Amino acid sequence: MIHSRLRQSMALATGALLAACLSFAAPASASSITATEAQAQTPLVVNARWAGHPTYDRIVIDLQGYAPTVTVTPVNQLIYDGSGKPVPLPGKYFLEIRLNPAAAHNDAGGNVYQGPKLQQINLSKLKGIALTGDYEGYVTFGAAFDTLPYYRAFALHAPERYVVDIAH
Numbered sequence: 800m801i802h803s804r805l806r807q808s809m810a811l812a813t814g815a816l817l818a819a820c821l822s823f824a825a826p827a828s829a830s831s832i833t834a835t836e837a838q839a840q841t842p843l844v845v846n847a848r849w850a851g852h853p854t855y856d857r858i859v860i861d862l863q864g865y866a867p868t869v870t871v872t873p874v875n876q877l878i879y880d881g882s883g884k885p886v887p888l889p890g891k892y893f894l895e896i897r898l899n900p901a902a903a904h905n906d907a908g909g910n911v912y913q914g915p916k917l918q919q920i921n922l923s924k925l926k927g928i929a930l931t932g933d934y935e936g937y938v939t940f941g942a943a944f945d946t947l948p949y950y951r952a953f954a955l956h957a958p959e960r961y962v963v964d965i966a967h
Contacts, residue, residue: 844903844938847914851922855964862959867901871952877941880932888927890943903933924965
C-alpha cells in the first residue's frame with residue numbers, strides 16, 4: 800500500500816512538473832499562425848530552367864513560398880490556357896505541367912516570372928518548353944519531345960522547386 804501511494808505521488812509530481820514546464824513554452828498558436836499565414840500566400844512561380852545530363856534531361860520550376868500541388872500529364876497537343884490557341888513548339892509528344900495553387904504574378908498584377916515564355920531546346924529528349932498559362936490560381940507549362948517521354952516528377956526544398964526528369 801505504501802508502495803502504491805509512493806507511485807501515485809510520483810506520478811502526480813511528474814505531471815505537475817510537466818504542466819509547469821509547458822506553461823513557460825511559447826504558445827502553440829503563435830507558431831501555427833505563422834505557418835497558416837505562410838500557407839495562405841499563393842506560391843509564386845519565378846523561373847523555369849532545364850539542363851541535359853548523361854542519362855536524363857531535367858526541367859526545374861523555381862518557386863517562392865511552399866510547393867503547390869503539381870500534376871504532370873501527357874497530352875496530345877499543347878494549348879494556351881484562356882485562349883485555347885495551340886502552342887507553336889515542334890514535337891510529337893507533349894507533357895503538361897500544372898501547378899495549383901500558384902501564380903506567375905503578384906497581387907498587384909505585376910509579372911514575377913522571369914523564365915522563358917516559349918523556348919525551343921535541343922537536348923537529347925527535351926525539344927521545347929513554354930509557359931502556357933497563369934490563370935485563376937493555375938500556372939501551366941508545356942514541354943515538347945520527339946519521342947515518348949519517360950519521366951519522374953518530384954518537389955525539392957530549400958529552395959522550393961519542382962523537377963521533372965526525362966530519361967534518355
